[in-house]
């Protein structure tokens with residue numbers, strides 16, 4: 197059983213989709229042998245309710261409770277490591293993870309990003325793709341390194357931008373693909389058909 201910790205900052209809709217996919221797969225002929233053992237957040241605005249209602253433990257580690265970024269990172273790492281996950285997924289976690297956390301967890305530290313990396317890295321990928329007048333963008337699942345969305349790519353897919361798209365409509369279409377990529381990545385990790393060390397090498 198692949199044990200996952202997932203970190204969120206916002207609505208957590210991709211996390212919800214992953215939980216639903218794992219749950220639905222249990223009664224199928226291709227069960228995903230994975231479990232989200234804990235959900236963490238960096239802000240009380242994150243939708244942790246979606247997990248407490250499913251009985252999944254949660255933790256909140258806010259930077260404002262610590263003297264500096266490194267101390268916050270150490271506390272975050274301690275919370276994650278308590279669960280001894282096989283992988284940790286940043287699923288809409290909108291804060292850069294301090295180097296010590298990356299070094300401790302990578303390559304078993306994954307991120308979902310709403311663009312076709314290396315295009316449009318950073319916290320405003322959907323807005324930036326629209327502002328650039330691009331005709332297409334995408335979604336990417338990657339291993340986190342110490343750069344901003346520069347880590348090794350696990351999977352990605354192109355998504356067309358429609359002339360009448362706004363940020364919300366485009367982001368919703370991107371998220372549909374992100375959820376598929378995320379679920380497939382977790383399935384492949386559980387099956388052992390993705391080897392993160394090899395991808396990161």
Ligand code: GAR
Pocket residue numbers: 204205206207208209210211287288289290308309310318319320321371374
């Ligand atoms: C997702 O699109 C994710 O890729 C993005 O935040 C959204 C979270 O949505 N993450 C980043 O932009 C990280 N740079 P959700 O909270 O509804 O799952």
